[in-house]
Amino acid sequence: KAGVTQTPRYLIKTRGQQVTLSCSPISGHRSVSWYQQTPGQGLQFLFEYFSETQRNKGNFPGRFSGRQFSNSRSEMNVSTLELGDSALYLCASSLAGVYGYTFGSGTRLTVV
Amino acid sequence: KQEVTQIPAALSVPEGENLVLNCSFTDSAIYNLQWFRQDPGKGLTSLLLIQSSQREQTSGRLNASLDKSSGRSTLYIAASQPGDSATYLCAGGDAGGTSYGKLTFGQGTILTVHP
Numbered sequence: 001k002a003g004v005t006q007t008p009r010y011l012i013k014t015r016g017q018q019v020t021l022s023c024s025p026i027s028g029h030r031s032v033s034w035y036q037q038t039p040g041q042g043l044q045f046l047f048e049y050f051s052e053t054q055r056n057k058g059n060f061p062g063r064f065s066g067r068q069f070s071n072s073r074s075e076m077n078v079s080t081l082e083l084g085d086s087a088l089y090l091c092a093s094s095l096a097g098v099y100g101y102t103f104g105s106g107t108r109l110t111v112v
Numbered sequence: 113k114q115e116v117t118q119i120p121a122a123l124s125v126p127e128g129e130n131l132v133l134n135c136s137f138t139d140s141a142i143y144n145l146q147w148f149r150q151d152p153g154k155g156l157t158s159l160l161l162i163q164s165s166q167r168e169q170t171s172g173r174l175n176a177s178l179d180k181s182s183g184r185s186t187l188y189i190a191a192s193q194p195g196d197s198a199t200y201l202c203a204g205g206d207a208g209g210t211s212y213g214k215l216t217f218g219q220g221t222i223l224t225v226h227p
Contacts, residue, residue, distance in 0.1 A: 006155075031212075031213050033213040043201070045214045050213070056212040056213050097212065098205075100158060100161035101158070101205075103148070105154060105155040106155045
């Protein structure tokens with residue numbers, strides 16, 4: 001079966017711009033989580049959506065937002081990009097947390 | 113607040129060695145622990161998932177154990193191969209409440225297996 005699909009794989013944006021990343025979960029998975037990975041901070045939790053509702057949010061500024069659609073696909077948006085937003089953004093899907101998480105290949109965002 | 117620590121930060125071994133990666137967590141109220149592998153620039157590949165009610169899980173040359181009382185998990189890799197070279201991450205899944213969808217990750221162990 002298809003895994004978690006993230007698009008695009010790579011993005012280069014300029015400071016001050018905004019960006020939207022997309023994640024398609026495994027068929028049947030209703031939980032989608034987003035993480036930011038940087039060399040200095042490691043993997044940090046951004047937020048989680050389940051059936052179109054945000055159930056949990058990490059400690060990130062309001063510039064980071066997300067949403068989930070009725071087909072469970074999710075998008076995250078970062079507005080007013082800063083150089084420090086350069087990172088690998090990973091999404092993960094799950095049937096339910098107790099069953100573990102499957103990650104996508106990530107979107108590499110570079111802010112210049 | 114859950115904190116996860118992995119030791120060692122890096123490990124270099126010759127091919128064929130058996131090795132152990134360590135993971136410790138501060139909050140024993142986890143409902144599962146998952147081990148992942150990450151190749152450079154890539155996403156995470158799930159290796160093993162251990163539920164809080166289990167003591168260990170095995171897949172091929174990999175064996176992971178979980179001791180909630182001591183806050184520790186270990187990943188044992190038997191007969192290591194150069195293809196095992198990657199970063200290994202452990203992550204704790206916290207019990208319900210406000211922790212939906214959140215895994216708390218360690219900083220990882222960078223493993224290099226040389227021929």
